[in-house]
Amino acid sequence: MAFNENALKLAVGMIxxxxxxxxxxxxxxxxRRLNSFVLILVSAEDIDTHAVIEKEKRDTDLLFCLGEEHNVHALLCQETKVDGGYMFADRIVRRLSEEKGSAVYCTVLEVRTTNYSSKDIIFRALETYLKAKQEGSEAEIVVKSLN
Known part of the structure; x- marks a missing residue:
């Protein structure tokens, strides 16, 4: 998948x-102080996405705004497996929709191993997110797992 200028800038910001x-x-x-974590990427239009996610996240989750121009937020959720990541992402997507957000896109990438570099994790998450947007998977949660 070739990245356009916006995707490349988003990749740089994510790194x-x-x-x-x-x-x-x-x-x-x-x-062995952690079994797994998930990286969630989420975006929505016409709403303060950051405020909605901030209310829903746990104290152990790390929330990042990846730039106003991209309107994409990332969450790193410790001690979370794919099913927990999906349930959390589902709650966020529902909340964004209830608050009248539009163009909601969300992906979940579970990580259970350190066999990949940090950049590999970031690019796999980004590619999954961009593919979901390209395919029009609005208000759906696209899930991947790295073992």
Missing amino acids: DKLTTSIEVLYYLLDH
């Missing part, structure tokens, strides 16, 4: 904002 946090989670995975 800048998420790499260190993913490395910390990798440390916790390597030392």
Whole structure:
């Protein structure tokens, strides 16, 4: 998949904002203090997406705004498996829709191993998100898992 200018800028922002946090989670995975985590990417129009997610997230979840121009938010959820990530993402998508948000897109990437680099995790999550948007998977939750 070729990235256009906006996708490339989003990738750069994701690398800048998420790499260190993913490395910390990798440390916790390597030392068996963590079993898995999920990376959720979500966007919506016509709503304060950040405020909605902030109300729904747990204290252990890390929320990142990936730039107003992209309107994409990332969540790193510790000690979360794919089913828990899906349920949390479903709650966020429903809440965004209830609050009259439009063009809601959401993807969940479960990570249970440190066999991939931080950049691999970021690019896999980004590719999944961009593909969901390209295919028009609005208000659906697209889930992937890395073992």
